[in-house]
Amino acid sequence: MASAKMNTKGVKRNIENEACTSYGHTVEGNKRLCISAADRRTEQRSLHKAKLLMSQVIRKLHSFPHSNVNEEFIQYIESMIVKLDATSKKKTTVGVFGKSGVGKSSLINTILGEEDLLPSGTITACTSVIIQVEFSTTDFNYTAEIDFIPKEEWEEEVKKHLDALSQGKENDEDEDEDEDEDTLSTGQEKVEAVYGDIRRNATLEELMDEQNFEAIPEFLVSSKKRVSCTTAAELSEEINHFTRSDDTSPGQYFWPLVKTVTIKIPSGKSFDNIALIDLPGIGDFNKSRDEMWKKCLSRCSTVWIVNDMNRAATDKEPWKILTSCIKDMGHGGECNSITFICTKTDDINPTKYVKNYKLKDEDLDVTASKDSVEYGKQLERACILHRNEKAKEKVRTMFSKQIDIQNHFTCDEDFFKVFTVSSQVFQQREEECILNQEDTEIPKLWGLLEKLDNSCQKTSVKDYIQGAHGILSLIQGANSNASETLEVKHDVLRALKQNLGEELDYLKAFFIRQYDHLELCLSEGVTESENLSLETADRDVIKTKIKDARGYHRTLKALCENNGFRRTKNGLRIDLNASLATHMYKRVDGQFQNMFPQNGPVTGKPDKSIRGMLHRFNIINSDITELYRESPASLNLTFIKTQQNRLISKIEDDIFQRKKRIYTSLYESILCTMQQVYPEAAKVFGRNSFTAKQKLLIDHIEKSKPDMFTRAKTTMLELFENLTEYIENTLREELDSIITLALTNKDGVPLPDINQEVKEMESLASSFVDLQP
Numbered sequence: 001m002a003s004a005k006m007n008t009k010g011v012k013r014n015i016e017n018e019a020c021t022s023y024g025h026t027v028e029g030n031k032r033l034c035i036s037a038a039d040r041r042t043e044q045r046s047l048h049k050a051k052l053l054m055s056q057v058i059r060k061l062h063s064f065p066h067s068n069v070n071e072e073f074i075q076y077i078e079s080m081i082v083k084l085d086a087t088s089k090k091k092t093t094v095g096v097f098g099k100s101g102v103g104k105s106s107l108i109n110t111i112l113g114e115e116d117l118l119p120s121g122t123i124t125a126c127t128s129v130i131i132q133v134e135f136s137t138t139d140f141n142y143t144a145e146i147d148f149i150p151k152e153e154w155e156e157e158v159k160k161h162l163d164a165l166s167q168g169k170e171n172d173e174d175e176d177e178d179e180d181e182d183t184l185s186t187g188q189e190k191v192e193a194v195y196g197d198i199r200r201n202a203t204l205e206e207l208m209d210e211q212n213f214e215a216i217p218e219f220l221v222s223s224k225k226r227v228s229c230t231t232a233a234e235l236s237e238e239i240n241h242f243t244r245s246d247d248t249s250p251g252q253y254f255w256p257l258v259k260t261v262t263i264k265i266p267s268g269k270s271f272d273n274i275a276l277i278d279l280p281g282i283g284d285f286n287k288s289r290d291e292m293w294k295k296c297l298s299r300c301s302t303v304w305i306v307n308d309m310n311r312a313a314t315d316k317e318p319w320k321i322l323t324s325c326i327k328d329m330g331h332g333g334e335c336n337s338i339t340f341i342c343t344k345t346d347d348i349n350p351t352k353y354v355k356n357y358k359l360k361d362e363d364l365d366v367t368a369s370k371d372s373v374e375y376g377k378q379l380e381r382a383c384i385l386h387r388n389e390k391a392k393e394k395v396r397t398m399f400s401k402q403i404d405i406q407n408h409f410t411c412d413e414d415f416f417k418v419f420t421v422s423s424q425v426f427q428q429r430e431e432e433c434i435l436n437q438e439d440t441e442i443p444k445l446w447g448l449l450e451k452l453d454n455s456c457q458k459t460s461v462k463d464y465i466q467g468a469h470g471i472l473s474l475i476q477g478a479n480s481n482a483s484e485t486l487e488v489k490h491d492v493l494r495a496l497k498q499n500l501g502e503e504l505d506y507l508k509a510f511f512i513r514q515y516d517h518l519e520l521c522l523s524e525g526v527t528e529s530e531n532l533s534l535e536t537a538d539r540d541v542i543k544t545k546i547k548d549a550r551g552y553h554r555t556l557k558a559l560c561e562n563n564g565f566r567r568t569k570n571g572l573r574i575d576l577n578a579s580l581a582t583h584m585y586k587r588v589d590g591q592f593q594n595m596f597p598q599n600g601p602v603t604g605k606p607d608k609s610i611r612g613m614l615h616r617f618n619i620i621n622s623d624i625t626e627l628y629r630e631s632p633a634s635l636n637l638t639f640i641k642t643q644q645n646r647l648i649s650k651i652e653d654d655i656f657q658r659k660k661r662i663y664t665s666l667y668e669s670i671l672c673t674m675q676q677v678y679p680e681a682a683k684v685f686g687r688n689s690f691t692a693k694q695k696l697l698i699d700h701i702e703k704s705k706p707d708m709f710t711r712a713k714t715t716m717l718e719l720f721e722n723l724t725e726y727i728e729n730t731l732r733e734e735l736d737s738i739i740t741l742a743l744t745n746k747d748g749v750p751l752p753d754i755n756q757e758v759k760e761m762e763s764l765a766s767s768f769v770d771l772q773p
Helices: 015-019 027-063 068-086 104-112 151-171 181-195 232-243 287-299 317-324 350-356 373-400 403-407 442-478 483-542 549-561 576-595 610-616 622-627 633-674 678-682 689-743 755-765
Strands: 092-098 130-136 142-148 225-229 258-266 274-280 302-308 337-343 416-420 565-567 573-575
Touching: 027 068, 027 442, 027 755, 068 442, 092 104, 092 287, 092 317, 092 442, 104 274, 104 337, 104 442, 130 287, 142 232, 151 181, 225 232, 232 258, 258 287, 274 287, 274 442, 302 317, 317 403, 337 373, 350 373, 373 416, 416 442, 442 633, 442 755, 483 576, 483 610, 483 622, 483 633, 483 689, 549 565, 549 678, 549 689, 565 576, 573 576, 576 633, 576 689, 610 633, 633 689, 678 689
Parallel strands: 092 274, 092 302, 130 258, 302 337, 337 416
Antiparallel strands: 130 274, 142 225, 142 258, 565 573
């Protein structure tokens, strides 16, 4: 057992080793984690062995006498091996939402085994900086890369803030009362963070003087700042002025100038394929930062919502934030699961809790006598666990009411999970703990991340070994070019090219059906938008819902200055473009869910999703496999099969990215139309400026309706058609080239003997499915 805190200052903890020590885990939990770690080590050894075998093959090819016959073929083989080594799967991204004070930083630190990495507590305040944390397999230091917003954007922000301060009653009739505190207070907060207290009559030129940025010359030349330290505590101190704010000592805190911070820590072995992104729940009005926020969110494979246990069951704000950005997560993103994490579960008053819920000792299974020392510990633990279960039930109930979220995903039992955690208890000495460590549910979160990490690693290892086996099969096949084999290969080539044509015809017919369905949905969306969009935009954005419209003046002004949207202090997004696109998205969301399902395996009918159709696409059918099973041509078929699988996998990755562009095109197209009026509306000042802004927006929408939504429809259809053409052309050209290369050698190509390497690679590959054609 651990007899001290699990982590000392600046000391890196090896998560994988800890997973296989007792540490208060249950026997079942330890066994599960250790089996997972053992599987991971086996896969790593397999990958290492496979790469050694391919290195041996390259050495043999180099040392083998070359001739005009085999020179070109050998170069092709070598290029494929190089590509195999260069192929790397991107990290699985976990987005972490949470307000200041809910224990988000402590949670991330505990998960990563780094107590001192992200600062927590109330001494300094959280900011809207996006922080990505991941493991590095190439550097033993703790590093950070700080990416700044463009200098021009900061200058524009400062200018707007100075203008807002100077205008007063000179330009806006209701300025004293008509004041959106979010805009002014955020602008003031940013300016004071960077410059400290400034003179009331400070000029833009003075504030933008390069002397104010001597500590960050990278900002002035639009380059990234890089920091490297030997401990997490040192790195945290180095980047503190770029990620935090201190109201007691303003000035030289540069977070308003920062777009993102990427932190890399030495490999923990367990989560090398995972990246955690701290996505602030607070708003920001800077264009670059807001765009980066959306971009990061769209990359997240899973999203964690973190909230204090005392607010988790009743706080509606996280759900509002989640709903407001669901399009960036869903069809405009990659999210396939959501996890709700209730923190600070140990923060409880057992006496009050028992009284509030009218609980008795027997209700909580408390067996110790009330006059014993053990009674207090048993009661506190029982109350914590009782409240945990109640909180989970309430959060699940709240999720069941989130219809907008559920409409974008296939919400099976694995999609939404709830955890109740205590980072503080997890790091306490065992003898001090009220809860055992399994009760803190930190090990369960480890298990969740391990599952994601293992899936990513298993895919990478499988892809490499199967690709390597295919290359070795091609070399063996080229070595067996007897005249009878050449005749067989000619027959196989003819059959495969025929199958390729038939498979592409089937795929094309599917694409035509999906195009027609999408066009119908979009046409309905255009009609509905022309009839209802102005009313919707007027209700949701242009005219305020609140009783006193004067408080909305600056909101509308800021919205016009920022291309129709702004994010409020509590993270909610007010977006006129999105409001105008509401009815079109309402019509196409169902079709997108059919064509591009967000989550889950490819099961059931494959003829609804593009991914499903690609998984059934196969030019090597069972008849060909059976006919040539004992023929030397089976070696060529193995190569073709592996190359087909790799090609389809690459196309799937490309589809995922193109799908985002197709989905967001409705919004982007409408934004393009509305950009003609936003600058004009933003410049309106003086008496009745609020009403004048509203009229400009309404008139422009009314005037643009006949073309705006039709143009958005056309753009989406064009992008979808481009996608289908890309898929068809890539499959046709690449597979035709692969088939031709593998099956059209006219003479025997003298190559080295690699029988031993093939046997060893087959042994490694035997643990993976779908190897043989």
